[in-house]
Amino acid sequence: MIKVGIVGAGFIGPAHIEAIRRLGVAEVIAIAAHTQELAEKKAKELNIPHAYSNVDDLLNNPDIQVVHNCTPNNVHAEINKKIIRAGKHVFSEKPLCMTLDEARELSDLVKDSDLVHGVSFVYRKFSMVQQSAAMVADGDIGRVFLVHGGYFQDWMMLETDYNWRVEPEHGGKSRAFADIGSHWCDTVQYTTGKKITRVFADLSIVWSERKAIHGNAATFSTENNAEATYDLKSVKTEDFGFIMVMFEDGSRGSFTVSQVSAGRKNQLLIVINGSKMSLSWDQETPQQLWLGHRDKPNQLLTDDPSLLKKNIAASANYPGGHIEGWPDAFKNMMQEYYSYIASGKRIQDEKPGFATFFDGANVMAIIDAVIESNERNCWVDVQEI
């Protein structure tokens, strides 16, 4: 069994643990949080033998071979560097880090290394996203004319919604775009096989001040506490934004990101219009792929393995008609990552299907270009890393 340590015990850390446990090839033996008390509480709840209050102690455990970084954005770069320097395989939450300089440093660190590095861009591992990517690659949809869609949530809609993601020093200079727009960009680049090379962004803030409840609100918390007292916090990061993009082959697209769209929880929507047909996929109904035609009735393909392309069928974990979603895509992502480690392959020799630090760094360059475009009100080139 491959021995694993998890850093971060909030919303996403336990999701990593659940996915790893479904594989049967890896064992989570340690968890770290920002306090010993929280680490021990989570270790007890999740039946994990070792609990630490910091990443250094976890890295000193010689049995651990792989470390998952599930902490808030502001410590991603520092913790990722520590994991690499400790000689352990690393799987980082997105965004990879907070700045382009950090992205370059992390890419340089792993460039010639044998360590397997992954970034948690999970949406590319849904069956129907993989089916879409295969359909584009096989020429089924023809020449890509345009790509559009968005990522919509409502958990920051109210003035009293608050989380570390709002604060640039903890979440980064961009919020909605870095948090969920980054997912749209990775998924679209994966599906179309084309890099985004230029962007034009218009970002907006709905609440210029938010009321933050005393103490830390949990991620995606919708608790309404009439007794609570609030601090007034000024807001510098966007609640929504419109982004136009240009791809490397000159094809174009646009999308909207929003964390203030009532009723939408995690609507990641991708539409590709090609010269033969259209594809449309929505993460809130993830088992369906809409195929749009000009000269015959439209179709709704579901993720029954027998209906998918042969090389994609295994990404549907159960027979058709059994509901699969985000936890199953997470399992697919972990399965690919751990199989890659077990195979002894090197990322520089064979590009894996999961996102690597190079993909994470590329998305950081898109985030950087989006921020600059919004500030300068013009098209900005995405820098190569």
Ligand SMILES: NC(=O)c1ccc[n+]([C@@H]2O[C@H](COP(=O)([O-])OP(=O)(O)OC[C@H]3O[C@@H](n4cnc5c(N)ncnc54)[C@H](O)[C@@H]3O)[C@@H](O)[C@H]2O)c1
């Ligand atoms: N891939 C996805 O779909 C997805 C979904 C949700 C969140 N995320 C990402 O996951 C990350 C964490 O988000 P979350 O919602 O779980 O946050 P959270 O606030 O719920 O949890 C963060 C955890 O990190 C721990 N932590 C903070 N600083 C630490 C440190 N220095 N050392 C050790 N532990 C530390 C905290 O104790 C807490 O347990 C974010 O970067 C976010 O973008 C990704």
